[in-house]
Amino acid sequence: MKQLEGKRIFVTGGGGALGRASSLLFSREGAMVSVVDINTEAAEETVRMITAQGGTAVAIIADVSDETQVQRAVGEAVDAFGGLDTLFNNAGIMPHQDKSFLDADLDQWHFISNVNLHSTMLCSKYAVPHIANEGGGAVVNMSSFLAVIGCTYPQDAYAASKGAISSLTRSMAVQLGSKNIRVNALAPGPIMTAHVEQFFPDPEARRIRLERVPLARFGVPEDAAGLACFLASEAASWITGQIIVLDGGISSNYL
């Protein structure tokens, strides 16, 4: 039996590294996937990849920080598959200019909060009533290990947005338990994607970071996809309100 047989899943940022790996896994596990992204080409490529592996998916183009667009996107997903069972609030940004609060630019701070945090609230606001209509389901949010530990090289707007997502996750879980909707979050450490690679420009920078990783490697998108799939599935049916760290052990290591 596949883990997500017949489930209808709304994946934000489904054209990106973790969103694509997750969408592909959800599809292999039997789900129908709404691949939601601001980037048309990326969303359509994920849909092509899902179709190529024999799955069913639709590309929905929306800015998930915009309330009108989120409302429309959720409507399109419900129309496409006749309902909604699972929401994966994965879309997020981590601009390189985001450093310390001491020299933060307020417009950029708002932008990061809008895309990371406010989108999580907005997509949940419009998707959860549909999930409740189905008798329950799951919401999976995307936090970060930077919501759990500080960093010598700060990314304060990002870390603050992810900390708020962790808090929102717990509050949503408490409110939605009676509707049989579980709400959990992933909190990944550095996962090697094209974007994260730019933070480690040379082999020495990578070596220094890896010294702190008990499992001695960076994450891969499939690590996040596997946990998101588990949290969305019945195997996690008694888990809610949890922020689950996957970071190769970094946050357990006092170096």
Ligand SMILES: NC(=O)c1ccc[n+]([C@@H]2O[C@H](COP(=O)([O-])OP(=O)(O)OC[C@H]3O[C@@H](n4cnc5c(N)ncnc54)[C@H](O)[C@@H]3O)[C@@H](O)[C@H]2O)c1
């Ligand atoms: N890669 C990592 O190391 C890492 C670690 C911890 C958490 N995360 C989180 O995982 C999530 C995915 O990260 P990723 O590494 O796959 O990044 P990514 O840049 O590859 O993917 C993000 C996707 O979100 C989309 N997106 C951005 N703004 C959007 C908006 N306003 N509306 C709709 N879509 C939008 C982008 O177009 C992109 O396809 C993010 O929330 C990120 O913060 C990543």
